[in-house]
Amino acid sequence: MPELPEVETIRRGLERTIVGKKIADVTVRLPKIVSMGPKVVSNIRNNDKAKAQEFREMLRGCRIISIKRRAKMLIMELVRNLTPSPSPISERGVRHAADRVRSRMLLLVHLKMTGQLVFAKKGEKKNMKILNLPNARREVLPHKYTHVIFIFFDGSRLYYNDMRQFGYLRLVQDEDLKNVRELAEYGPEPRELTMEYLGAKAKRRPKFSIKLFLMDPRVVAGIGNIYSDEILYWAGVRPARTLRSLHRPEFLAIFQAIPKVLNAAVKAQGSSVGDFFKVDGTEGRYGRAHMVYGRYGQRCKKCGTLIKSVKLGGRTGSFCPKCQQ
Ligand SMILES: [Zn+2]
Structure with missing residues (x-):
């Protein structure tokens, strides 16, 4: 199970590779890995395809602006620029300057026992060991333990692999962060x-x-x-x-x-x-x-x-x- 040094290493790796990138699409191959809202995971950990579709819709077009860590939890900060069309015109006929509405979300990622986040540049074939053992076989990503794939506008990808499937990706609104039980229970860093x-x-x-x-x-x-x-x-x-x-x-x-x-x-x-x-x-x-x-x-x-x-x-x-x- 990854501990603080491993999760911090992943955080730094993500900071170097995906911060600033905009999400073009998300493929959820195992819906139980993803969830939304501040509730505990066990309540909403199911293989509902509609939930996976909603997760995808919410993430499409979002830009990743920072990656933080609290204990073993990764916190990806996302911003979506909503451009209403046509530009709103007030009763007096004056165009509002603030025609872009920013909406902020957080994607919480807990790797639990065997979760992995692996980045691949556009067209790069990531060939990696399934397990970190000397005789473990290599496979090109995505493999059978790849459950979620983020595809960025520049063609690069981020793979979430998890052999034992205990990890999760949970999307929450900023104001809901205080209701996430795991975060509230963690002791100090x-x-x-x-x-x-x-x-x-x-x-x-x-x-x-x-x-x-x-x-x-x-x-x-x-x-x-x-x-x-x-x-x-x-x-x-x-x-x-x-x-x-x-x-x-x-x-x-x-x-x-x-x-x-x-x-x-x-x-x-x-x-x-x-x-x-x-x-x-x-x-x-x-x-x-x-x-x-x-x-x-x-x-x-x-x-x-x-x-x-x-x-x-x-x-x-x-x-x-x-x-x-
Ligand atoms: Zn000794």
């Missing part, structure tokens, strides 16, 4: 964290493990299985430690490791484990820097001890029994 805030949150759940605490999106946004493991490695703390067992220097080390690990991962353009690919279809480099995540049974790069794993609430944490206490 890692760069906004303070020791005081984390300490206060930790006091409420003394028996909770530090790994699951870091992975809770209501505590801090965007940290999942990969980066909680790596943060705890660099902090020298084992994933199963309870919050109340942590001494202040350990808690401080964790607090400091959060930006250290996430910034390095953003710089390396994310970890290509599972299905993560960048917008250009290539892989991120942070996977090579992993110290513990995905390295169970291998030797610690620092001390040579075998990496162990521990089950925590259905998740698996990996750690070095020597480097982490």
Whole structure:
């Protein structure tokens, strides 16, 4: 599942490729992926073709003006220029100067487990691996997991692929953003964290493990299985430690490791484990820097001890029994 560094890498890739482009058409091949309105996805996640058609009509002619990110959610800002014809004439016969009405919408994209956004220039054949595994087969986009295709006026395209189909594209009006439940529930971005805030949150759940605490999106946004493991490695703390067992220097080390690990991962353009690919279809480099995540049974790069794993609430944490206490 993409975490903050992967989603931020995609955001930057989209900023370079699709901002400023105008949507000529949208093909929705799997209607359940798209929805409209502020309601929770589960209520409106269906394969209604009329809904997909409405989604398409609303997006045609829109220009993408910015791409933002909140936690693991991408927020594409769209503007449609409506030119009423003929130009309105007032009762006194004076033409209104404001003959163009601007309407702003937001397209929320959550990649969930296996969502991908891949850009292709006009006429470019994007040939990419279905999964990021050494022996995975390559296919030209669109392939059978491509569910939505944006076609821009300049002939370029943006493909939304999703093998497991948990991701979504939801169109909302600007004023509805405050009603989007997922956005309201997210904790602060890692760069906004303070020791005081984390300490206060930790006091409420003394028996909770530090790994699951870091992975809770209501505590801090965007940290999942990969980066909680790596943060705890660099902090020298084992994933199963309870919050109340942590001494202040350990808690401080964790607090400091959060930006250290996430910034390095953003710089390396994310970890290509599972299905993560960048917008250009290539892989991120942070996977090579992993110290513990995905390295169970291998030797610690620092001390040579075998990496162990521990089950925590259905998740698996990996750690070095020597480097982490
Ligand atoms: Zn070690």
